[in-house]
Amino acid sequence: MRTRIVWPLVAAALLGGCAGTQAAPAQPEQLTVQVLETLPHDSAAFTEGLEYSGTTLYESRGLEGKSALTAGPAGGAPAKQVTVPSPLFAEGLTVLGPKLWQLTWRDGIAIERDSQTLAELRRVRYDGEGWGLCHQPDGRLVMSNGSSKLTFRDPQTFAVTGSVEVGQDQLNELECVGDTVYANVWQTDTILRIDAATGRITAKIDASRLRTSARPGEDVLNGIAAIPGTDEFLLTGKLWQSSFRVKFVPENQRTGT
Secondary structure: OOOOOHHHHHHHHHHHHHHHOOOOOOOHHHEEEEEEEEEEOOOOEEEEEEEEEEEEEEEOOOOOOOEEEEEEOOOOOOOEEEOOOOOOEEEEEEEOOOEEEEEEOOOOOEEEEEEEOOOEEEEEEEOOOOEEEEOOOOOEEEEOOOOOEEEEEOOOOOOOEEEEEEEOOEEEOOOOOOEEEEEEEOOOOEEEEEEEOOOOOOEEEEHHHHOOOOOOOOOOOEEEEEEOOOOOEEEEOOOOOOEEEEEEEEEOOOOOO
């Protein structure tokens, strides 16, 4: 008697076996900071956004009645500074060539500025809160609002063009490096490295050693800027007296501070 093969059942078994042997998603790398240099930082600056454009460091400073935008050398006095009128509370920023965008917290206003003079050009309304902002190589804006979602926006109109779920809330200040987004997690010493296409967290960076010499009155880690032409970053925090030029490395590769 010839054995009868039930092909749908065999196929299902084979598929089930393949599915059972699929590799689990890679766990995020566990990284830390290697401090290369310590620089002065204005301890009165409530840092909400930090970004380089060329050799110029832009910083968005928060607090109602004290919000501002500065531009100048890292570790030095700002070459340019403008105030953000009360009651606006400034948040993240990103620089796109001749122009830049600066967020506000709960005011629902994005301010477009001239990146050379810092002069305000126009205001655009958006829904919800504004926390962090950066841009990808094609100019697309990436924005956080304190949730676990990153929102993509058009660089000209500021209109929403999409979003991605990250799976970690309290996403704050952002820095885009190619298609990767680095995000400070508010009220922690953790920075996440995120694949912007999928929202997958590819690394968790422990920056707690930067807080070992924190003074009373200093607030949380918040401020991350990729240094152009290098694999280094500048990190600081709200009301910190120092900023730090760092590399992100595995713990067993760390040297120095």
